[in-house]
Amino acid sequence: MKKIEAIIRPEKVEDLKEELNRININGLTLCQVMGFGQQKGYKEYFRGTEVLLNVRPKVKAEIIVHDEQVEDVIEIVCEAARTGEVGDGKIFITEVVDAVRIRTGERGEEVI
Numbered sequence: 001m002k003k004i005e006a007i008i009r010p011e012k013v014e015d016l017k018e019e020l021n022r023i024n025i026n027g028l029t030l031c032q033v034m035g036f037g038q039q040k041g042y043k044e045y046f047r048g049t050e051v052l053l054n055v056r057p058k059v060k061a062e063i064i065v066h067d068e069q070v071e072d073v074i075e076i077v078c079e080a081a082r083t084g085e086v087g088d089g090k091i092f093i094t095e096v097v098d099a100v101r102i103r104t105g106e107r108g109e110e111v112i
């Protein structure tokens with residue numbers, strides 16, 4: 001199992017949800033976050049430089065998937081979230097060691 005963390009523009013969330021709905025994904029966590037990338041939040045909006053770092057609102061989408069789903073999800077996120085401008089976001093992929101469905105006590109791959 002892998003965790004796909006995609007940090008994207010808030011206005012791209014609906015597109016992402018629509019795209020994910022077309023494949024067999026049984027869960028999604030969304031959080032509103034603030035962050036910066038290599039432009040430190042500036043060029044993205046062509047603001048002044050009066051503060052050291054300029055964090056911008058983003059949405060973090062977390063999806064736990066089977067290993068064989070990873071590439072499909074990456075493709076879908078990129079298609080849904082890309083504008084071609086700086087600030088489109090990033091995807092981080094990590095190993096998930098276990099999962100638990102609280103209602104039933106099921107463990108591992110069957111939980112997702």
Ligand SMILES: Nc1ncnc2c1ncn2[C@@H]1O[C@H](COP(=O)(O)OP(=O)(O)OP(=O)(O)O)[C@@H](O)[C@H]1O
Nearest residue numbers: 007034035036037038039058085086087088089090
């Ligand atoms: N190294 C990182 N660690 C944690 N979060 C990051 C990292 N890089 C980017 N992010 C998160 O992703 C968001 C979007 O980053 P962004 O797309 O600006 O990355 P970038 O590397 O600057 O690429 P680009 O040049 O296309 O803008 C940031 O606001 C931040 O929340």
Ligand SMILES: [Mg+2]
Nearest residue numbers: 037038039087
């Ligand atoms: Mg950037």
